Amino acid sequence: MTKSRPPDRPEPAPGATTRALIDIRIQDDILRARQASRTAASAIGFTTVDQTRLATVVSELTRNALVYAGGGVCRVLTRLTVQERSVMIEVEDQGPGIADVTGALTRGFSTGRGLGLGLAAVRKLMDDLVIETCPGRTLVRTGMTRRR
Ligand SMILES: Nc1ncnc2c1ncn2[C@@H]1O[C@H](COP(=O)(O)OP(=O)(O)O)[C@@H](O)[C@H]1O
Numbered sequence: 001m002t003k004s005r006p007p008d009r010p011e012p013a014p015g016a017t018t019r020a021l022i023d024i025r026i027q028d029d030i031l032r033a034r035q036a037s038r039t040a041a042s043a044i045g046f047t048t049v050d051q052t053r054l055a056t057v058v059s060e061l062t063r064n065a066l067v068y069a070g071g072g073v074c075r076v077l078t079r080l081t082v083q084e085r086s087v088m089i090e091v092e093d094q095g096p097g098i099a100d101v102t103g104a105l106t107r108g109f110s111t112g113r114g115l116g117l118g119l120a121a122v123r124k125l126m127d128d129l130v131i132e133t134c135p136g137r138t139l140v141r142t143g144m145t146r147r148r
């Protein structure tokens with residue numbers, strides 16, 4: 001059987017539920033994605049502080065997709081296990097890719113007009129961060145996990 005998922009793409013986290021899928025084309029979509037992340041986080045009992053952290057992360061990642069790739073898609077997923085609850089954010093675009101990932105994760109590094117704090121902040125606020133990138137595709141996947 002052929003797999004529809006390319007081999008370079010991570011499998012969705014086992015047991016994850018997709019809570020929202022937002023196309024990112026215009027500025028307003030960033031607000032919709034932010035709100036979706038808050039709603040999902042609230043639904044599994046995350047504190048308002050964590051909801052705000054997630055909304056910040058979603059802002060940064062979707063803005064990057066919009067600015068550097070002309071748009072993309074944002075997926076908000078949740079996962080509940082006996083011991084943990086997680087919100088995962090995946091932002092994917094079909095832009096030029098990130099040439100220097102290590103640089104991009106460094107505070108103050110920007111190829112645009114930004115402050116270069118976005119990805120560095122995401123790494124700090126979240127529990128894990130994976131960036132898969134090549135010319136034509138960037139996927140940023142990041143998660144926040146809390147004990148139940
Ligand atoms: N989706 C993306 N596609 C291509 N390049 C990106 C993407 N996201 C981030 N980058 C690159 O990483 C750099 C750092 O991003 P970030 O930390 O958000 O800072 P800023 O957006 O302020 O420049 C950007 O300047 C850009 O070069």
Ligand SMILES: [Mg+2]
Nearest residue numbers: 060064114118
């Ligand atoms: Mg940015």
